[in-house]
Amino acid sequence: MPELPAAPQMPFFSLAAVREEAASLEPVVRAVVAAVLREGRKHPDVDDCTNETLRRALEGAERLRQGEPVRPWLVGIARHVALDSLRAKKRRRNREAEAPPDSTGDVGSLVDKIPDAAPSAGEILSGKQRDTRVREAIERLAPVMRDALVKFHLEGKSYVQIAQEMNVPLGSVATWVTRGRKAIAAEIGRDHAQDHEGKLQ
């Protein structure tokens, strides 16, 4: 089985450019949030999460690792913000359904109810396992599909550049990327079911 190439090192990037790119990706952020929340793109919750995502991205641009592309980083923030919003909603519903708190002053039980925004050990492990499974699925793809995905994700090339490099029509590249990702999605579908985000496209 062929080995996937390592991610290349990118040249120095400027924070201003990152912030500018993040702001220009507002429609994508909105689409991601709407997809996770299962609401329309003009829903107030989607507005809130979109604004929160962009705020976090602009404030946390320094944390973007050198060479890391902005778009998936921002999509990741949007997904987390939307999932956090869903969890907060669920907690609110649970609190409302619960009986009023007793007057025993049990500090331990109150502390237990404070939400922890950091990912749990289970979430981190699940993410690592998913990465491993995705890589295994990519390695099993047909060579042309794998090449197209590697050139897009690792080498940062556009579909047009990939088509020129592989000397194939643009439609072929788009089809390979779509089919390749569908094949991967079929393998990690269970993870997405757990995320309550619906199926991968």
Added chain:
Amino acid sequence: MNDDPKNLLPDALVWSGEHLSEIALTALGDGQDKIIPQNALDHAASCESCGAAMGHAAIASMHVGNALRAPIAEVTIERAPVPWLAMIGALVLAIVGSAPSLLEAPRMLVHQMPVVLHGANALLRGLAGGLGPAVNFACAALLILAGAMVARAMPRAWSANKF
């Protein structure tokens, strides 16, 4: 937007009935807006169904990209080296510590002989009466051996050096 028709996806690949095709949605999720015709971009901006699908496509793209960029997890199990030096040191210490007792050994042997003979007699009688006690002894010895093997085989550290 790119006006060169050579760099645009053909309509047959862009549309699936009234909505955008999976290919077009994947391209949009990948940020390849330049290869999508303007009427399809307008549709994506106004259609909630295609917007949600585009959001899912962007998430899928992120997952695949992250997995490809993630360093490969290399889990190695390091076997603990046998502590020969400590073992030899302990053995020497034990011998030195037991030297006075060894000097007393002949006298003690004579003194303890009735107990040894009684024990041997009991063992022989047990063996003659059946294999039960022998099986007990063998099981105990095996258990001790298994414990030692498990202790030896246990990894000292799991290093996930690239996580």
